[in-house]
Amino acid sequence: MEGTLELPALGRRMSLGTPYDCRSHQIISPGATLWDQEIISKQKEVSEKKSHKVTLVWSHTFNDKCKALEVDESLKASILADLVQPAGSAKFLSDQPPPEGTCRLSVHSKATSVIEKLPINQLGSCKILNSEVITEGKATHVVVGILYGSNTFFIFDKTCGEETKDDCLKSLIPFMNKFRSVPDKGEKSTTFDPKEVSDVECKVHSDLDVEDCHFDCKAASKLLREIPDMIKENAVPVKFFLYPLHKLDSRAARVCKAVSDGLLSQAQEFLEGLERCSARASKMAADPLCVDFPQFAEKLAFFKLMMSEYKTYFQRDFARVLPSIQGGSDGESVLKDMLQNATSGTPFKLAKLDAWLKSKCKELSAGKRKDI
Structure with missing residues (x-):
């Protein structure tokens, strides 16, 4: 058909x-x-x-x-x-x-x-x-x-x-x-x-x-x-x-456009970046040294919690704007602002998260050397 x-x-x-x-x-x-x-x-x-x-x-x-x-x-x-x-x-x-x-x-x-x-x-x-x-x-x-x-x-x-x-x-x-x-x-x-x-x-x-x-x-x-x-x-x-x-009926709603490839790729890259950071934190938290230093494990657990909450927050806003974009309304400007804020205007900028994880990895390595 x-x-x-x-x-x-x-x-x-x-x-x-x-x-x-x-x-x-x-x-x-x-x-x-x-x-x-x-x-x-x-x-x-x-x-x-x-x-x-x-x-x-x-x-x-x-x-x-x-x-x-x-x-x-x-x-x-x-x-x-x-x-x-x-x-x-x-x-x-x-x-x-x-x-x-x-x-x-x-x-x-x-x-x-x-x-x-x-x-x-x-x-x-x-x-x-x-x-x-x-x-x-x-x-x-x-x-x-x-x-x-x-x-x-x-x-x-x-x-x-x-x-x-x-x-x-x-x-x-x-x-x-x-x-x-x-x-x-x-x-x-x-x-x-x-x-x-x-x-x-x-x-x-x-x-x-x-x-x-x-x-x-x-x-x-x-x-x-x-x-x-x-x-x-x-x-x-x-x-x-x-x-x-x-x-069947001209009054029915239509799909007018798709999210632009560039914006969709940015959203995907950001969400995948949050997942990678969370996975790295999980790997560090599984290190036996975290048993001896519970405060270190607590920091990683809090980091993962923040990752999860911000991901949910971002997805919620994305879910709100997506139907209006594909329905033909001007929602892409809202999505652009969301991505701009997420990638540069918040503590959840991927570069900042990466730097924090690297600093914790160095602390973990230093703790192992002291233990030796």
Whole structure:
């Protein structure tokens, strides 16, 4: 359908006919639909869409993880503003970087089973329920298609030891190729040389109901092999197809523009900087010396608390201005002021935070030398 927008589900659930606001990427009145359920049930078309694709993910920056999940810039902005909380396999987006001294490669399993669609041309004359979502400008789109299946990310971390990171990655590739070439069900299970997996850890983020996110390599291999069968009964929405409401009623709100790339990049860089600073503080707080010097640990704990509170404060303001920007109002000037204040006019300027952490690191090193 012309004008239809494809949107990754990111662990969220919607049904056919659900109104949706693409300015903030919020579900409008969860459970409510634009048309009567009986009409939707009669009109919907269901067809098979069986597929299973397995790919390698080499880079784990936030942008590359967004690319793997087909997250566009508009949806990314809502994630950064904490308007959308990814769940299921989409927790991959917020997965922490690998520990120092390790290399990382991931396998992305993308399986699909069926697709449901509403023939919008046959619904144009049907009575619209909850018409206030249109007349009051609450929604911009309506769900007219749902693709079911599952995404699963297998994250492998390998200890580098004396190897360089590049050599470590190269040594992981044969194992990854063997893992990806899982035999068909009924054939002999994939076996791994103990030396191949002795220093490899696996973590899983999946849309499927898996009991634990930490797997040994054999169990992870078994899960990958079973995914096509598992989604026959346990498939979840992996993609939504959204139709613009203004094509049904000219009074409906529209998405007029996206946040400029420069401003979105600045916001992302600032939020990622806060996360890195918090991670560095956590690493220092885990040092055994902090047990002997509780006042040092208290300073780091307070620092982390301030990081968390300011991040929440920034995201709250970002969430307020984002819908107005994408709805066509002049909100970018407000966002510019926010970023200017955050990056230069507050104690949370990243350069200042970095300098403070470096000073604490020196204090920690000095304490260790005295202890020796």
